[in-house]
Amino acid sequence: MTIHxxxxxxxxxxxxxxxxxxxxxxxxxxxxxxxxxxxxVTIVGLAIAxxxxxxxxxGGTFFGGFVVVDDFSRFFRLLFIVxxxxxxxxxxxxxxxxxxxxxxxxxxxxxxxxxAMTIALATDLITLFVxxxxxSIPVYVLAGLQRRDRYANEASLKYFLLGAFSTAILLxxxxxxxxxxxxxDLAKIAAAVRTAGLGSPAVVVALALVTTGLGFKAAVVPFxxxxxxxxxxxxxxxxxxxxxxxxxxxxxxxxxVMATALGPIQLDWALVFAILAVITMxxxxxxxxxxxxxxxxxxxxxxxxxxxxLAAVAATAAGASAGAAVxxxxxxxxxxxxxxxxxxxxxxxxxxxxxxxxxxxxLWSRHAAGATAFTIFLVxxxxxxxxxxxxxxxxxxxxxxxxxxxxxxxAIALNAAAAAFYYLRVVVHMFMYDAEAAAPKVEPARxxxxxxxIASIATIVLGILPDPIYSFAVRAAGPxxxx
Amino acid sequence: xxxxSLSYFYVFVFFGTGAVFVAALLTASGLVQPKKKTAEKLxxxxxxxxxxxxxxxxxxxxxxxxxxxxxxxxxxxIFLFPWAVLFRTFGWYGLVEMGIFIFILVAGLFYAWRKxxxxxx
Numbered sequence: 001m002t003i004h005x006x007x008x009x010x011x012x013x014x015x016x017x018x019x020x021x022x023x024x025x026x027x028x029x030x031x032x033x034x035x036x037x038x039x040x041v042t043i044v045g046l047a048i049a050x051x052x053x054x055x056x057x058x059g060g061t062f063f064g065g066f067v068v069v070d071d072f073s074r075f076f077r078l079l080f081i082v083x084x085x086x087x088x089x090x091x092x093x094x095x096x097x098x099x100x101x102x103x104x105x106x107x108x109x110x111x112x113x114x115x116a117m118t119i120a121l122a123t124d125l126i127t128l129f130v131x132x133x134x135x136s137i138p139v140y141v142l143a144g145l146q147r148r149d150r151y152a153n154e155a156s157l158k159y160f161l162l163g164a165f166s167t168a169i170l171l172x173x174x175x176x177x178x179x180x181x182x183x184x185d186l187a188k189i190a191a192a193v194r195t196a197g198l199g200s201p202a203v204v205v206a207l208a209l210v211t212t213g214l215g216f217k218a219a220v221v222p223f224x225x226x227x228x229x230x231x232x233x234x235x236x237x238x239x240x241x242x243x244x245x246x247x248x249x250x251x252x253x254x255x256x257v258m259a260t261a262l263g264p265i266q267l268d269w270a271l272v273f274a275i276l277a278v279i280t281m282x283x284x285x286x287x288x289x290x291x292x293x294x295x296x297x298x299x300x301x302x303x304x305x306x307x308x309x310l311a312a313v314a315a316t317a318a319g320a321s322a323g324a325a326v327x328x329x330x331x332x333x334x335x336x337x338x339x340x341x342x343x344x345x346x347x348x349x350x351x352x353x354x355x356x357x358x359x360x361x362x363l364w365s366r367h368a369a370g371a372t373a374f375t376i377f378l379v380x381x382x383x384x385x386x387x388x389x390x391x392x393x394x395x396x397x398x399x400x401x402x403x404x405x406x407x408x409x410x411a412i413a414l415n416a417a418a419a420a421f422y423y424l425r426v427v428v429h430m431f432m433y434d435a436e437a438a439a440p441k442v443e444p445a446r447x448x449x450x451x452x453x454i455a456s457i458a459t460i461v462l463g464i465l466p467d468p469i470y471s472f473a474v475r476a477a478g479p480x481x482x483x
Numbered sequence: 484x485x486x487x488s489l490s491y492f493y494v495f496v497f498f499g500t501g502a503v504f505v506a507a508l509l510t511a512s513g514l515v516q517p518k519k520k521t522a523e524k525l526x527x528x529x530x531x532x533x534x535x536x537x538x539x540x541x542x543x544x545x546x547x548x549x550x551x552x553x554x555x556x557x558x559x560x561i562f563l564f565p566w567a568v569l570f571r572t573f574g575w576y577g578l579v580e581m582g583i584f585i586f587i588l589v590a591g592l593f594y595a596w597r598k599x600x601x602x603x604x
Contacts (some may be wrong), residue, residue: 003576016587023590024590027593027594
């Protein structure tokens with residue numbers, strides 16, 4: 001181990017330092033005085049972490065082969081830092097209203113971000129596992145940060161118990177992979193899996209356990225039962241973060257493990273993933289159709305989106321274009337889903353509860369900018385051009401067809417059409433109905449409104465000019481899917 | 484007997500000595516101690532809690548914060564011992580690394596202290 005190794009993980013080290021600084025400021029000068037400027041400390045720290053990559057070594061493996069810095073890890077660093085910054089920008093009004101400890105919220109988001117970044121750096125099961133745990137445990141805390149709310153407690157406990165259970169399954173799967181190969185290095189596992197083949201029962205057991213464990217983290221049906229309750233009960237800013245960052249991190253882990261370690265039997269697990277993708281998107285969309293609470297509806301919609309991303313994972317036989325589709329979708333999904341949840345923070349609702357459809361009636365006449373931003377995010381989630389949401393779905397089709405899953409492409413198209421109903425129903429409620437007398441108060445929050453405005457415009461700009469992110473995604477998919 | 488197996492023999496001796504020592508002390512203490520069996524004394528020990536009752540009862544959670552803080556420093560010691568033994572091998576690099584590690588723990592302790600976790604109610 002040398003200074004060189006430490007420099008390679010400089011962005012992660014800086015995010016860690018920022019998290020500690022936030023905690024110490026929060027404890028040192030007191031919650032009340034620190035509250036207004038803690039978000040800015042966090043955001044400046046995240047920006048420095050992102051910029052620090054230019055001083056870090058360009059790439060290669062570090063810490064004796066436990067960590068790799070390549071375009072894949074750099075792509076996810078960018079994504080996780082953007083998501084954390086966006087979360088921190090939209091959270092303050094909600095945290096103040098519900099008296100949630102602000103310093104703890106920002107620090108916990110940062111800790112989870114470090115874990116997520118670590119997952120993308122992993123070339124070894126041990127690094128990967130440490131990253132997954134470092135990402136998950138703060139998210140369980142985030143779900144229950146609103147301590148006096150009954151539903152937040154329920155959400156946190158459910159998420160924690162099922163999360164711990166799935167972690168055990170994942171770890172058992174890793175143990176089998178280690179048993180097959182005698183190594184925790186992903187490349188060495190791949191070599192052993194190639195020799196053993198699917199004829200070996202050990203490979204089948206490992207594949208099943210790892211798929212289940214990672215499927216839970218990404219909320220794949222049938223491992224999704226925790227999702228609606230955890231998303232609905234958690235404080236809304238936490239929901240916004242935990243619906244995107246852990247999912248993106250789960251897909252980073254899925255790509256690392258599935259495409260690298262289990263790459264030799266790709267043709268065999270691809271079919272499993274394709275079937276899971278169809279079940280996931282269909283279940284998510286059908287259940288979302290009948291929800292009247294928008295927060296719960298968005299929870300089911302996030303399950304449906306997992307299905308679309310999983311379809312691209314199933315198509316990795318098509319090469320780097322499939323990997324780029326996964327990465328681009330994860331990026332687009334991150335911004336649009338975080339934005340959609342954050343729009344609910346505009347309304348002064350009781351506890352952690354999300355707005356019902358009727359409570360959104362007439363939002364257009366009461367908060368025009370908020371209603372417009374929410375509409376743009378929903379149009380993104382539906383997948384209507386010229387938004388980035390459309391482009392992300394569009395990019396999934398080609399590799400899926402190239403990989404020979406035409407029926408999967410048809411399923412995606414049908415699902416996208418069905419999903420339009422429940423997304424656009426929210427828009428109808430906001431624009432075409434009059435507000436009820438008991439409609440919830442609208443939060444006058446400038447930073448929140450501006451952030452939502454900028455993010456919603458960014459989704460349209462990225463939909464028209466996707467190149468910076470898309471070409472980055474193509475380069476990032478290279479090291480994972482070189483065929 | 485090769486050195487390798489001999490090291491297991493040492494472990495066995497250590498284990499045996501420990502077992503005999505504990506057994507001897509407990510027996511000796513049992514022989515000489517006064518015995519007054521009250522209901523309170525014969526009850527199951529449950530860290531100062533009522534051992535029997537409703538599972539929905541309220542109980543003080545202070546213990547858990549102390550237990551958590553203890554675990555933090557327990558783990559710290561696990562890392563400090565091997566580092567101290569190999570201090571010369573790691574040199575300045577090891578010193579800086581351990582400094583970072585302890586700094587993080589101290590920041591955590593500072594946080595716990597300022598948030599009142601160390602106050603006993």
